[in-house]
Amino acid sequence: MIGILASIIDGVLVGSVYGLAAMGLTLIWGVMDVVNLTHGAMIVAGMFALYLATSALGISPYAALVPIFIGGFLVGIMLYWVAVHRVIGRPPLMSLLSTFSVNLVLIGLGTAVWGTVLFNVPVSLPGISWQRYTFPGTHLLAAALTVVIAGLLYLFLYHTRIGKAVRAVAGNREAAELVGIPTTRVLSLAFALGVALAGVSGMLIGTMFPFTVLSGDTYQLKGFVVTVLGGLGNPTGALLGGIALGLIEGLATPFMPVSWTPVIEFALFVAVLIAFPKGIFALRRS
Amino acid sequence: MRHGAAQGEGRYAGLFRRPSFWIIALVIAAFVIAPLIGNDVEMRESLVLAAIYIILASNVNLMLGYAGYVNFGSIVFFGLGGYVCVYLMSAQGWPLAAAALAAGVAVSLLALVFGLGILRLRGAYFALATIGVNEAVQAVVANFNPWGGSAGLYLSPRLFLPLGGAMQALWVIYFLLVAVMGLSLYLSYVIKSSKFGLGLLAIGQNEDAAAVLGVPTPLFKALAYSASAFLPAIAGGLYFFKSAFIQPTDAFDLTLSTEAIVIVMLGGQGTITGPALGAYLYEELRGWLLTSETFSHFQLVVSGALLLVIVLFAPGGLMGWLYGRWPRLRKVLE
Amino acid sequence: MTALLAVENLRKSFGGVHAVSGVSFVVNEGEILGLIGPNGAGKSTLFNLINGVMAPDEGRVIFRGIDITGEAAYRVARAGLARTHQIVQPLAGMDVLENCTVGACFGSENLSIGRARDVARETAVLVGLEDRLTMSAAQLTIAGKKRLELARALSARPKLLLLDEVLAGLNPTEVEHMIGIIRAIRERGVTILIIEHLMQAIMSLSDRIVVLNIGQKLAEGTPAEVANDPAVIEAYLGDPALAEELHGSP
Numbered sequence: 001m002i003g004i005l006a007s008i009i010d011g012v013l014v015g016s017v018y019g020l021a022a023m024g025l026t027l028i029w030g031v032m033d034v035v036n037l038t039h040g041a042m043i044v045a046g047m048f049a050l051y052l053a054t055s056a057l058g059i060s061p062y063a064a065l066v067p068i069f070i071g072g073f074l075v076g077i078m079l080y081w082v083a084v085h086r087v088i089g090r091p092p093l094m095s096l097l098s099t100f101s102v103n104l105v106l107i108g109l110g111t112a113v114w115g116t117v118l119f120n121v122p123v124s125l126p127g128i129s130w131q132r133y134t135f136p137g138t139h140l141l142a143a144a145l146t147v148v149i150a151g152l153l154y155l156f157l158y159h160t161r162i163g164k165a166v167r168a169v170a171g172n173r174e175a176a177e178l179v180g181i182p183t184t185r186v187l188s189l190a191f192a193l194g195v196a197l198a199g200v201s202g203m204l205i206g207t208m209f210p211f212t213v214l215s216g217d218t219y220q221l222k223g224f225v226v227t228v229l230g231g232l233g234n235p236t237g238a239l240l241g242g243i244a245l246g247l248i249e250g251l252a253t254p255f256m257p258v259s260w261t262p263v264i265e266f267a268l269f270v271a272v273l274i275a276f277p278k279g280i281f282a283l284r285r286s
Numbered sequence: 287m288r289h290g291a292a293q294g295e296g297r298y299a300g301l302f303r304r305p306s307f308w309i310i311a312l313v314i315a316a317f318v319i320a321p322l323i324g325n326d327v328e329m330r331e332s333l334v335l336a337a338i339y340i341i342l343a344s345n346v347n348l349m350l351g352y353a354g355y356v357n358f359g360s361i362v363f364f365g366l367g368g369y370v371c372v373y374l375m376s377a378q379g380w381p382l383a384a385a386a387l388a389a390g391v392a393v394s395l396l397a398l399v400f401g402l403g404i405l406r407l408r409g410a411y412f413a414l415a416t417i418g419v420n421e422a423v424q425a426v427v428a429n430f431n432p433w434g435g436s437a438g439l440y441l442s443p444r445l446f447l448p449l450g451g452a453m454q455a456l457w458v459i460y461f462l463l464v465a466v467m468g469l470s471l472y473l474s475y476v477i478k479s480s481k482f483g484l485g486l487l488a489i490g491q492n493e494d495a496a497a498v499l500g501v502p503t504p505l506f507k508a509l510a511y512s513a514s515a516f517l518p519a520i521a522g523g524l525y526f527f528k529s530a531f532i533q534p535t536d537a538f539d540l541t542l543s544t545e546a547i548v549i550v551m552l553g554g555q556g557t558i559t560g561p562a563l564g565a566y567l568y569e570e571l572r573g574w575l576l577t578s579e580t581f582s583h584f585q586l587v588v589s590g591a592l593l594l595v596i597v598l599f600a601p602g603g604l605m606g607w608l609y610g611r612w613p614r615l616r617k618v619l620e
Numbered sequence: 621m622t623a624l625l626a627v628e629n630l631r632k633s634f635g636g637v638h639a640v641s642g643v644s645f646v647v648n649e650g651e652i653l654g655l656i657g658p659n660g661a662g663k664s665t666l667f668n669l670i671n672g673v674m675a676p677d678e679g680r681v682i683f684r685g686i687d688i689t690g691e692a693a694y695r696v697a698r699a700g701l702a703r704t705h706q707i708v709q710p711l712a713g714m715d716v717l718e719n720c721t722v723g724a725c726f727g728s729e730n731l732s733i734g735r736a737r738d739v740a741r742e743t744a745v746l747v748g749l750e751d752r753l754t755m756s757a758a759q760l761t762i763a764g765k766k767r768l769e770l771a772r773a774l775s776a777r778p779k780l781l782l783l784d785e786v787l788a789g790l791n792p793t794e795v796e797h798m799i800g801i802i803r804a805i806r807e808r809g810v811t812i813l814i815i816e817h818l819m820q821a822i823m824s825l826s827d828r829i830v831v832l833n834i835g836q837k838l839a840e841g842t843p844a845e846v847a848n849d850p851a852v853i854e855a856y857l858g859d860p861a862l863a864e865e866l867h868g869s870p
Contacts, residue, residue, distance in 0.1 A: 097547070259429060266421060485722070495709040497697075
């Protein structure tokens with residue numbers, strides 16, 4: 001019983017980071033109706049950025065957070081102009097394929113450089129012990145940082161002028177244009193923000209688990225499940241959805257071989273979409 | 287997008303008159319004759335891959351080019367078909383033809399069931415769900431012991447005997463694959479000329495408007511999804527029988543279905559000749575890449591870059607570009 | 621006069637907004653019924669409830685004696701009810717003939733492609749698009765697209781045609797022409813339910829008028845009765861231009 005409880009609590013901790021991974025995705029999706037299939041690659045980029053920072057540059061892992069955020073933001077701007085800008089008005093199929101193709105390129109380059117070997121970033125942080133179980137310090141810190149970042153994102157979206165512009169464009173792009181909001185700049189900013197969030201979530205996942213160039217797919221899928229659970233365009237929903245997913249994983253893992261996890265998540269994804277087309281936590285669009 | 291059956295003719299009589307019919311026949315003839323000249327086994331093997339590309343691309347085109355739905359995980363039909371066929375032959379002693387056919391029927395029925403579920407999802411959700419279907423099926427198969435679990439299934443060489451021994455069997459399988467390829471091309475041709483095809487094309491243009499016009503969208507989408515599973519499943523059966531070995535990581539490798547999508551976009555989505563043209567070009571490109579020292583590791587990178595360029599600058603693919611320059615061609619080539 | 625369509629107590633809310641609150645009326649076979657009301661009165665929502673794009677929260681829609689409440693849009697179309705949209709929805713990648721063929725193929729008569737193409741051609745001629753049959757729908761002018769929208773709906777050979785602001789965005793000549801087409805359609809036996817803001821046009825076209833305001837039925841009657849109804853005039857006083865038009869009509 002205690003074992004299950006511990007598993008659940010750990011699931012919640014890890015789940016919050018899934019939520020962070022989903023926040024960028026849901027932001028982009030909600031603001032510009034683009035499904036960013038490079039999301040997984042950006043998460044991996046964050047992981048490898050962490051690896052390079054700690055091994056090549058000797059920086060302490062958590063100090064890399066802000067640089068990775070900034071780097072992710074810049075990459076996001078580039079990505080927007082290369083792959084997204086031209087396909088914004090076109091059928092969603094096109095943006096799906098364009099981000100998909102960039103993902104192919106990035107993952108292809110990644111495997112060429114790093115192969116499919118497992119990488120690990122050792123982070124020593126004291127955990128919290130309870131009964132026979134220790135909650136890893138990395139999980140605790142990651143969850144805490146996620147809540148902080150989520151809070152900052154909320155403040156940005158709801159209490160700054162730019163954030164309000166982002167929400168305006170998300171609600172009705174034409175109306176926003178008419179009111180004089182520079183929509184293209186807002187779109188590129190929102191996209192870059194989404195990518196930066198992906199990168200940071202990758203970094204935090206990297207402090208918790210080993211990874212390969214191909215790990216992005218798994219977390220991207222989790223990101224989609226969470227987005228769907230939490231409602232499109234809803235960052236708070238994403239956080240809650242992530243925690244919910246983590247909870248479900250925590251409940252399931254003691255009982256089931258790990259190879260079944262993708263099946264469960266996929267089934268969940270489809271089931272939720274069919275039952276709740278607007279997401280379980282669908283609040284009014286931000 | 288032309289849609290022409292000659293007026294006042296019998297239902298399908300007009301189909302023989304149109305150039306597309308004969309172009310497809312020409313392609314099939316080329317595939318049959320080319321390796322027979324001088325008994326060229328090497329050419330035959332590269333044509334096997336080309337045929338498979340055309341089969342996968344033509345069928346994925348039904349969903350992508352006609353109805354506007356991307357099936358990233360279409361490889362699941364190929365892999366599952368392979369498993370059904372190999373299992374029926376090795377464990378149940380079925381002959382090749384029956385096993386392959388059964389694979390086609392079983393997988394397309396399963397696709398119909400799955401399709402009715404996931405086709406309620408629009409656009410991106412559907413695309414992701416198709417990847418999920420592939421992952422889920424792979425996970426189930428990898429845990430399914432009667433099918434060899436994650437180690438896979440081996441086929442005994444004895445099974446090649448009814449086909450006349452290993453050497454001859456490879457030729458037989460080749461011609462069967464060419465037949466499946468021909469059927470795939472003809473299938474996309476017949477569908478495009480039919481009322482069903484018109485409905486799919488309408489869905490691809492504007493699904494909501496199509497529904498208001500009376501197109502039974504859920505049914506048509508599910509039928510297209512199921513139809514797009516049938517021939518790839520048979521092809522999978524033939525291919526994995528030929529390899530005499532099947533395992534989950536190969537059978538459900540997303541690379542092939544990804545390449546199928548690049549091929550469709552390259553050749554021209556929604557057209558009939560597009561997938562064939564795209565497959566030819568893609569294979570040439572791939573062949574060149576593999577021989578080039580620098581690029582052999584960058585296959586997927588090049589595919590991705592190619593797809594990006596197509597999506598950004600030439601979403602109609604090669605056929606789209608040709609139709610733009612010579613609009614008359616549209617009536618000839620479709 | 622048999623009721624071809626009966627709308628009973630329809631209600632639809634979005635969040636806290638009551639778009640349609642308890643609207644009831646009938647459309648008799650062979651008539652042209654006009655639906656008017658200030659902006660935001662719930663007219664388009666009402667159309668969406670009738671043709672199956674949305675399901676009502678409460679109420680019923682009865683078409684040709686059959687309860688079609690909440691039926692999927694394609695089923696409603698199959699039953700013989702066609703609809704045009706306020707914002708035109710051409711199938712942009714197809715040409716005019718193909719657009720209409722889709723309508724003809726999947727309408728109530730379930731025609732084969734060959735027959736459908738013939739019907740499509742006839743309908744295109746009726747609305748005046750015969751010179752543009754092979755033109756891509758995307759390349760039509762606004763007036764052309766409006767005609768296509770109409771032709772496509774008509775190709776399905778519906779019993780009831782829902783026209784949603786089919787005159788919006790047209791110049792006076794085009795409006796005249798469209799009015800002629802609508803009358804010709806009625807001559808052929810198609811019953812019409814029409815939403816329109818051009819007051820003169822709808823008053824002269826319609827046999828009867830239903831007035832909606834804030835999701836409720838405000839008045840019903842002949843154009844003359846409605847134009848002189850104090851409640852209607854009051855509702856339109858919020859829009860002086862419309863009130864002018866109201867008074868200026870027969």
